[in-house]
Amino acid sequence: MKSLEKYLTVSPEVKEALANGKPVVALESTIISHGMPYPKNVETAMNVEKIICDNGAVPATIAVIGGRLRAGLTEEEITYLGKKGLAVTKASRRDLPVLAARGEDGATTVAATMIIAALAGIPVFATGGIGGVHRGAEVTMDISADLEELAETPVMVVCAGAKSILDLGLTLEYLETKGVSVLGYQTEELPAFFTRTSGFHVDYRVDTPNELARIYRAKQDLNLGGGLLVTNPIPEEYAMDPDYINRSIDEACEEAKRLGIKGKEITPYLLDKIQKITGGKSLEANIKLVYNNAALGAKVACELCGLES
Numbered sequence: 044m045k046s047l048e049k050y051l052t053v054s055p056e057v058k059e060a061l062a063n064g065k066p067v068v069a070l071e072s073t074i075i076s077h078g079m080p081y082p083k084n085v086e087t088a089m090n091v092e093k094i095i096c097d098n099g100a101v102p103a104t105i106a107v108i109g110g111r112l113r114a115g116l117t118e119e120e121i122t123y124l125g126k127k128g129l130a131v132t133k134a135s136r137r138d139l140p141v142l143a144a145r146g147e148d149g150a151t152t153v154a155a156t157m158i159i160a161a162l163a164g165i166p167v168f169a170t171g172g173i174g175g176v177h178r179g180a181e182v183t184m185d186i187s188a189d190l191e192e193l194a195e196t197p198v199m200v201v202c203a204g205a206k207s208i209l210d211l212g213l214t215l216e217y218l219e220t221k222g223v224s225v226l227g228y229q230t231e232e233l234p235a236f237f238t239r240t241s242g243f244h245v246d247y248r249v250d251t252p253n254e255l256a257r258i259y260r261a262k263q264d265l266n267l268g269g270g271l272l273v274t275n276p277i278p279e280e281y282a283m284d285p286d287y288i289n290r291s292i293d294e295a296c297e298e299a300k301r302l303g304i305k306g307k308e309i310t311p312y313l314l315d316k317i318q319k320i321t322g323g324k325s326l327e328a329n330i331k332l333v334y335n336n337a338a339l340g341a342k343v344a345c346e347l348c349g350l351e352s
């Protein structure tokens with residue numbers, strides 16, 4: 044498609060895989076530039092790519108570089124985004140046309156990564172956590188564009204649930220309204236990122252990558268539109284103590300409120316603050332759960348390629 048080529052560049056490795064029906068897993072870049080400090084961010088991003096390869100799929104890290112929507116980055120490009128950190132524009136749906144027209148860089152959120160993955164033809168995307176309905180959203184109206192994207196764009200997002208920096212109950216209500224199935228991988232309970240439990244139920248428990256693939260396929264075949272949310276709990280051995288992490292999150296949320304931090308700054312602020320309050324413990328858990336999601340994403344992508352069409 045000519046108009047797409049004007050904006051989109053798919054790396055040779057990813058292009059080859061897609062053309063030959065091989066599994067590909069999309070990865071976001073806000074987690075690199077705004078979610079973790081350098082150099083851990085780059086180290087983690089490279090390990091995630093390796094885990095995807097080890098599980099039989101091709102990684103496609105997604106970002107906007109020099110105005111081009113990119114699927115599949117080199118190590119140098121990942122390092123560039125990781126070093127530039129917060130100086131890179133955090134790019135969600137609204138930011139894409141401006142960055143593309145101006146030739147600027149952007150680190151893509153879950154929403155923007157889904158858009159570019161869908162344009163490139165990649166159905167599976169693995170990350171850490173998604174954005175959602177923020178605490179106090181009944182007043183601030185702060186609801187992440189990630190949720191709207193899940194409603195509209197046909198990409199399966201594998202995450203570890205959502206952090207309780209969000210209102211998890213309202214996030215689930217929003218997803219229900221938008222018709223997004225929330226699938227718990229080998230669990231009935233919505234995981235809360237650092238912990239395996241949250242007190243909320245998922246819509247369905249799904250026990251195998253094959254069934255996840257079949258649910259995705261059915262959604263496409265039925266033209267239901269939109270994506271799916273797979274919530275994969277952090278492995279037991281890396282899970283944090285719920286009281287400890289929830290106290291740290293509450294403290295971070297109070298500090299953000301006191302400082303009047305709002306809009307797109309709030310999520311990166313809270314992630315950084317929680318890392319500082321926990322003395323880096325939350326960062327270690329964060330890295331481990333991303334690895335776990337990358338492996339599951341690769342397995343689902345493989346299953347999807349194996350399904351009869």
Ligand code: PSU
Pocket residue numbers: 071073074077078135151152153154171172173174175186187188189206236306307308310311314
């Ligand atoms: N939640 C996390 N880690 C993250 C993010 C969210 O636990 O890195 C990032 C993701 O890129 C997500 C974005 O798409 O923050 C959501 O930002 P906002 O709430 O401004 O939409």
Ligand code: MN
Pocket residue numbers: 185186187188306307
């Ligand atoms: Mn927001």
